[in-house]
Amino acid sequence: MTQIPSIDEVLQARERLKGHAVVTPLIESPTLNALSQGRVLIKAECLQRTGSFKFRGAWNCISRLDPDKAKGGVVAYSSGNHAQGVAAAAQMMKLPALIVMPEDTPEIKKANTRAYGAVIVTYDRNREDREEIANGIARERGAVIVPPFEHAEIIAGQGTSGLEAIEQAAERDARLDAVLIPAGGGGLTAGNTLAFSAKSPATEVHTVEPEGFDDHARSLESGKRERNAKASGSICDALLSPAPGELTFAINQPRLAQGLVVSEAEVKRAMVFAFEHLKLVIEPGGAVGLAAVLAGKIPTRGRSIAVIASGGNVDPAFFAEVLKGR
Amino acid sequence: MTQIPSIDEVLQARERLKGHAVVTPLIESPTLNALSQGRVLIKAECLQRTGSFKFRGAWNCISRLDPDKAKGGVVAYSSGNHAQGVAAAAQMMKLPALIVMPEDTPEIKKANTRAYGAVIVTYDRNREDREEIANGIARERGAVIVPPFEHAEIIAGQGTSGLEAIEQAAERDARLDAVLIPAGGGGLTAGNTLAFSAKSPATEVHTVEPEGFDDHARSLESGKRERNAKASGSICDALLSPAPGELTFAINQPRLAQGLVVSEAEVKRAMVFAFEHLKLVIEPGGAVGLAAVLAGKIPTRGRSIAVIASGGNVDPAFFAEVLKGR
Numbered sequence: 001m002t003q004i005p006s007i008d009e010v011l012q013a014r015e016r017l018k019g020h021a022v023v024t025p026l027i028e029s030p031t032l033n034a035l036s037q038g039r040v041l042i043k044a045e046c047l048q049r050t051g052s053f054k055f056r057g058a059w060n061c062i063s064r065l066d067p068d069k070a071k072g073g074v075v076a077y078s079s080g081n082h083a084q085g086v087a088a089a090a091q092m093m094k095l096p097a098l099i100v101m102p103e104d105t106p107e108i109k110k111a112n113t114r115a116y117g118a119v120i121v122t123y124d125r126n127r128e129d130r131e132e133i134a135n136g137i138a139r140e141r142g143a144v145i146v147p148p149f150e151h152a153e154i155i156a157g158q159g160t161s162g163l164e165a166i167e168q169a170a171e172r173d174a175r176l177d178a179v180l181i182p183a184g185g186g187g188l189t190a191g192n193t194l195a196f197s198a199k200s201p202a203t204e205v206h207t208v209e210p211e212g213f214d215d216h217a218r219s220l221e222s223g224k225r226e227r228n229a230k231a232s233g234s235i236c237d238a239l240l241s242p243a244p245g246e247l248t249f250a251i252n253q254p255r256l257a258q259g260l261v262v263s264e265a266e267v268k269r270a271m272v273f274a275f276e277h278l279k280l281v282i283e284p285g286g287a288v289g290l291a292a293v294l295a296g297k298i299p300t301r302g303r304s305i306a307v308i309a310s311g312g313n314v315d316p317a318f319f320a321e322v323l324k325g326r
Numbered sequence: 327m328t329q330i331p332s333i334d335e336v337l338q339a340r341e342r343l344k345g346h347a348v349v350t351p352l353i354e355s356p357t358l359n360a361l362s363q364g365r366v367l368i369k370a371e372c373l374q375r376t377g378s379f380k381f382r383g384a385w386n387c388i389s390r391l392d393p394d395k396a397k398g399g400v401v402a403y404s405s406g407n408h409a410q411g412v413a414a415a416a417q418m419m420k421l422p423a424l425i426v427m428p429e430d431t432p433e434i435k436k437a438n439t440r441a442y443g444a445v446i447v448t449y450d451r452n453r454e455d456r457e458e459i460a461n462g463i464a465r466e467r468g469a470v471i472v473p474p475f476e477h478a479e480i481i482a483g484q485g486t487s488g489l490e491a492i493e494q495a496a497e498r499d500a501r502l503d504a505v506l507i508p509a510g511g512g513g514l515t516a517g518n519t520l521a522f523s524a525k526s527p528a529t530e531v532h533t534v535e536p537e538g539f540d541d542h543a544r545s546l547e548s549g550k551r552e553r554n555a556k557a558s559g560s561i562c563d564a565l566l567s568p569a570p571g572e573l574t575f576a577i578n579q580p581r582l583a584q585g586l587v588v589s590e591a592e593v594k595r596a597m598v599f600a601f602e603h604l605k606l607v608i609e610p611g612g613a614v615g616l617a618a619v620l621a622g623k624i625p626t627r628g629r630s631i632a633v634i635a636s637g638g639n640v641d642p643a644f645f646a647e648v649l650k651g652r
Contacts (some may be wrong), residue, residue: 025351030375030414046605049356088356108602132454218434272642276434279372279638312605318644 004251005152010159010191013060017160020063020092021056022048026168026306031277032293036300039174040293043165046282046312047114050112052238053161053188053310054078054085054148060157061146062089072142073097077130079258080109080313081238083150085218087116100134104236106315125232125240143275149187150245159191161269165306166200176203177303180260180289182310183207183216185241186248192229192308193255203306204257206298208288210236210267215243216252217259225249235264235318238311260298266291268322274309275323328419328576329375330577331478333524334484342536343486344537346372346389346418347382350487354493357603358619359457365500369491372608372638375497376438378564379514379636380404380411383598386483387472390414397421398468398603403456405510406435407564407637413537422470432563432641451558451566474502475513476571476634485517491632492526502529503629506615509533509542510548511567512574518634529632530583532624534614536562536593542578542622543585551575561590561644564611564637586624592617597645598652600635609640 027042040206045053062074073096076086083099090097097118101110102125113120123133138145147154162179169176181189196203207216213234218226227243234240245250262270267284270291274282282290289307292298295304298305353368373378388400399422400413409425416423423444427436428451441445449459464471473480482601488505505522507515512642515533522529533542539560544552553569560566570578588596593610596617600608615633619622624631 020355025373027351027354027373028348030348042607047353048353051603051605087543172553221558273646275607275642279370279377279607281601281607316601316649316652319601323642323646 003152004192004247005156006193009152009156009305010163011193013156013305014160016060016063016161016275017056017157020059023164023169024048025259026165026215027278028172029278036063036293037186038300038302039304040300041169041174041304041306042278042290043072043161043306043308044151044280045161045308045310046280050079050084050088051311051313052085053158054081055088056160056272057154057157058082058085058089058146058185061151061153062093062095062145064153065093067083070095070144074148075134075138076140076144076148077134077320078148079237079240080105081313083113083118084109084116084313086146087113087118091117098137098141100130104232106313106318108315109313112313115183117272132325149185155187155190157191159195160190162192162195162200169304169306176306177201177206178206178298179306180208180292181308181310182239182285183209184239186216186252188308188310190248190251193252203274205255206257207259208292209259209261210234210239210288211263214259214261217261219244219249220280235267236285236288238283239288259293260292262291262295262297263279265293268325270294271322280309281312281314281319282309283311286311329478330573331482332516333518333520335354335478335482336489336520339482340486340489342386342485343382346385350374352491353604354473355604362619364628365630367389367495367500367628367630367632368604368616369632369634370604371634371636372612374623376410376414377639378411379406379484380407381414381485382470382486383480384408384411384415385512387477387479388412390417390419390479391419395471396421400472401460401464401469402474403460403466404473404474405563405566406431407639409444410435410442410639411440412437413444417443421544423476424439424463424467425429426456430558432561432639432644434641438639457627468496468652475511476573481513481516481574481577483517484514485521487514487634488518488521489525491519495630495632499604500630502526502626504530504532505632505634506532506534506566506618506624508611508614509535510565511577512542512570514634514636515573516577523581531581532583532584534618535585535587536565536614537587539565540587543587545570545575546579546582546585560640562614563591564609565614575630585642586618588614588617588621588623592621594648594651596620597648601649606635607638607640607645608635609637614635
């Protein structure tokens, strides 16, 4: 386990990201406010470079590599969004990137990863170990592994989204009562936990997960890292990590409020709501926070709730099906 | 013809809109910048209250009405976005609203207008005169007409989008070489013309229109207000005004650079691009500026171009078809 990053590392990450990552807007919708009888502030990470927050951590990590030591480039394993973040960051640093991706990754994520110049190797999510494959390739190539969440620099980079959200909320005189964060391995949550603990300690931090992949919610209840029964089978392809990370859970556990869980129908409803009322394209895994608000999984009346819409990389054909099925 | 508004009226409108309208983000996409070899800054008015810029003008006008004189409420004629802006502003001012809408208006626009508490009366776009119908109803009800563009307060309200874009671009050290504005009756363009003339005089201001409804482009060439041959038959339902307004053209003509024209295929391509790369839902009429950039209708290399994405109110079923047809 690498070391737990400090808030200073999150602040340093922000400096490193300046001019490279997008300072994504915190979007407030009068319609959603009226519906929730409170204030809901959407941190639109779908508008981030590469379409998800993952670029933040990837850039924070990869931009610091010593070019002489990193000649073999970088290797990552990812369900898709981390892949794009790593590929784009590596391309900007003129380093080769190889990504180990599940076979069932949405086509848009594979295509975009290739478009950033990366080479893709696929594996079977149910039968193969992605870390083993990636480690083998990294050894062969003399490449640096960029893990999706178990890494101080990755976590610190993801935390910059929380720093921005806190400041953007303050600019609008919103004191955040809670923040809702989609959780896969818990890296985005861990970064935000660091940011909120230091800069907005009164804000409750909640993970949000899809049914069947509620490892954080169960782990928070039991007090130890619980695994999911399945490795695939959710539309929320970005949130299918088998269990909370060791490092991320060490950061998150002491700080998190109850974990929230939403159904696929609630996620689809949130995607359609975002289309109709927010005019944002949010992928299933990125829409779980909004789904929790719309489904009444957290009290909103008279409160200010930040929701991280963590990504927008969704296949057009699938999105069209969701719109038609509404 | 009412009087030409001054920049002071645009500045006053901004004060009036504070806390009521959304200060929409100016969104910059690394992908789009790379593609255009310049900087493209999208003013995301699809994220505005009611899903289009129209709320700005409607609020600027309706919030100033004397409640004693406006007991009969407000009446508007609109292809849809102005209807929603007027209905929402009237509802916020606790005034009744009646909207005269074409029969072929997208369902989402009718439904949303009703959701803001307005009554809808439909007419046939090809055979009936909407102004006549609206004027008759307004006389009967003792209501105030809120015209879609031929009105100083409406134009001043729309111009606040330009003021914001100029300031937001300056915050990012972008000197705007040009701004692209979707044009129907020319109200958004007129407001922006006032804003850019006063605050960013070196910026070229271009209208953008769909093929067959290029009344501004032709009027700018001939020097007089030209009419469109057809009244309907474009996917860009927000841009089907028969001709430039008298007042709006008086403001726009001395200031505008060449009018740009895009095809339906180019508009659809821009909508899909916005979905895939910007993660924004933009309606056809709102996507003409982005379409012009993507289709190379204006030089972008080494330049900074602002594009007003004027609205995002598009029927889900139609949007799904556009995604599937890509």
